Amino acid sequence: MTTDTALKPLGDAILAEIDAAQCTPPSYDRSALPTRVLHIGPGAFFRAHQMDYYNRLNADEQKWGVTAVALRSKGTSEKLNAQDGLYTLIKLDRETSCEIIAALKGVKFCDDSSAFQPFKTEDLQLVTLTVTEKGYCLNGDGELDEAHSDILHDLKQFDAPVSAIGWLTKGLALRRESGLGKLVVLSCDNLPGNGEKLEAAVLRFADLIDAPLSSWIRTNVDFPSSMVDSITPATDDALIQRIQTDCGYSDAWPIQREAFTSWVIENTGVSVIKELADAGVLLTRDVSRHEKAKLWLLNGAHSTLAYLGLAYGHQSVAETMENAELRSLVRAMMRDEIMPALSPPDGMDLEDYIEDLLERFANPAIVHKLSQIAWDGSKKLPIRLLNTIETNRAAGRSIEKLGFGVAAWMRFIVRMSRAEAHITDPLADQLLALGKIAKDESDDVDAFLALDEVFHDTLRNDEEFVAAVKRAYTDIIKTEQKSLRGGSGI
The missing domain is CATH 3.40.50.720 (NAD(P)-binding Rossmann-like Domain)
Incomplete structure (x- = not known):
């Protein structure tokens, strides 16, 4: 500077x-x-x-x-x-x-x-x-x-x-x-x-x-x-x-x-x-409802936007929100898969909160770098996405879109590893080693799921969760390949 x-x-x-x-x-x-x-x-x-x-x-x-x-x-x-x-x-x-x-x-x-x-x-x-x-x-x-x-x-x-x-x-x-x-x-x-x-x-x-x-x-x-x-x-x-x-x-x-x-x-x-x-x-008297709404909706959406946006080659949250496909996916994730898992805090309309968040993310005056949000994913993922996924699985609700955030994090690690780039994460060495052995196929997901510091047995043994992440992982690989050819699309 x-x-x-x-x-x-x-x-x-x-x-x-x-x-x-x-x-x-x-x-x-x-x-x-x-x-x-x-x-x-x-x-x-x-x-x-x-x-x-x-x-x-x-x-x-x-x-x-x-x-x-x-x-x-x-x-x-x-x-x-x-x-x-x-x-x-x-x-x-x-x-x-x-x-x-x-x-x-x-x-x-x-x-x-x-x-x-x-x-x-x-x-x-x-x-x-x-x-x-x-x-x-x-x-x-x-x-x-x-x-x-x-x-x-x-x-x-x-x-x-x-x-x-x-x-x-x-x-x-x-x-x-x-x-x-x-x-x-x-x-x-x-x-x-x-x-x-x-x-x-x-x-x-x-x-x-x-x-x-x-x-x-x-x-x-x-x-x-x-x-x-x-x-x-x-x-x-x-x-x-x-x-x-x-x-x-x-x-x-x-x-x-x-x-x-x-x-x-x-x-x-x-x-x-x-x-x-x-x-x-x-x-x-009850911070937990405010806390959960913010962590799951704002922070969960932020992490998902960060890892998916980076897969597209975007640099900031506002830039990622200009991608109609990603904006639509994250909006649907918030409305259809996160909001049903929440009990709204007193005085908060969750539908209005979601729309306000989408506008805040799209604020052109804010250049919030995706690389900054991507830090410490191994610590953030359980709090921002996995807790919501476990809640939805217990209730029999969809996790299809939430799976994209998890899979995009895995692909982020693979790309950073292949580029021999530094990542800010307490598990950096383990994650970069996993990235080096990835074969660009859905079975890469199994290696990441073996990380005890991130995933519990409840999820790694959940066939529907594993299948959802693997489908998303495959789709993101296709997106990366299209980005290299100048195209796009999940």
């Missing part, structure tokens, strides 16, 4: 110079903000989604300061700290808006001992996480994977944790030692029952480290579930250049998302969660 060195870099020093007609500066004094929120995993979604809510809250009452902790890469902390934690958020819709997010006080890297300091203060009331599904180090049953290399490391070196679970537990241990009490820990990842799973993982890890710590956590820490939603493309050179051209300053790490945003949190009665409702957060 490149920047124009002639432009002033974003930072506190130039806030007063920013043209509000081009980009809205913060309306509050950020210097006095307390660190009320600590966030683990300051990736694109967190900066585009949750930080926008805190920014709005601070316009009314200046008490929502956020400190973030990066677990994997120092790049984000270096870029954002050089800008005093400031960055630009662009909301892409028919009318684009631009604003400076100013609630982030700084980003620490996990090996910095000062990163734990907020746990030792009364100001801290909320700890949030966006570490992706794989960041929770869970096994196939959704429980802490005690054989995971990061967990094994943290159990041996608790003072220098590298996993989100280990790092969070260490912070909670320090809070107990400081004589401080109540805290809310909130997962904001696409993980069904994310609050329950996070709590169980932390408690199990604490049990293995210090049983009294586990007991303290049970008494003093609340783990509500949540659901988050907003399509957020990755930052690229084009976005950085756009900020320079439109706003007149240099921002090394801006972010973009669609205008739509949603945040649903389980209402456990804790005051800090209730306060978030002032910024539009929906509080409910």
Whole structure:
């Protein structure tokens, strides 16, 4: 990524110079903000989604300061700290808006001992996480994977944790030692029952480290579930250049998302969660229905579009939605095979939600790369597609179109393997090895189904499911061959 060195870099020093007609500066004094929120995993979604809510809250009452902790890469902390934690958020819709997010006080890297300091203060009331599904180090049953290399490391070196679970537990241990009490820990990842799973993982890890710590956590820490939603493309050179051209300053790490945003949190009665409702957060006693509708309809459709679109040679979601055949297939999958498996949340019309999603996917202002959505398929597939398939099979409903998403993922792995390309997935080596032995026939499916980390016996022994995936797999091979000849069609 490149920047124009002639432009002033974003930072506190130039806030007063920013043209509000081009980009809205913060309306509050950020210097006095307390660190009320600590966030683990300051990736694109967190900066585009949750930080926008805190920014709005601070316009009314200046008490929502956020400190973030990066677990994997120092790049984000270096870029954002050089800008005093400031960055630009662009909301892409028919009318684009631009604003400076100013609630982030700084980003620490996990090996910095000062990163734990907020746990030792009364100001801290909320700890949030966006570490992706794989960041929770869970096994196939959704429980802490005690054989995971990061967990094994943290159990041996608790003072220098590298996993989100280990790092969070260490912070909670320090809070107990400081004589401080109540805290809310909130997962904001696409993980069904994310609050329950996070709590169980932390408690199990604490049990293995210090049983009294586990007991303290049970008494003093609340783990509500949540659901988050907003399509957020990755930052690229084009976005950085756009900020320079439109706003007149240099921002090394801006972010973009669609205008739509949603945040649903389980209402456990804790005051800090209730306060978030002032910024539009929906509080409910049952997050699961919202969560399932979003995971199965939005994320399931997104993954299917990604893998099928790549088979056609498309690059983005919006481009894929211009393909009438794929748009029709995904719409039918959502209406005919996913919607019947759902119980609608209160106040949500699922048919309307589906049509809204299709329009959001087709938003030409959003360049959401299929390659980005394709990451971590081995972790995403069970949550986004396989759970729906199992539900439909148990009820005797169709899975024909859902099978295309599964088969397209398999073909994606084969193509990447043959191209000797890198894939981002915790099973990358195993998957690429499978891709190398594929023979371009339906029996390739059997090799993928043998992956215990992805498929359970219930599905691999289900003849109708296997047959549906094999039919789709064969059709996708034909599509790949037609694409090479300049044709198309599933």
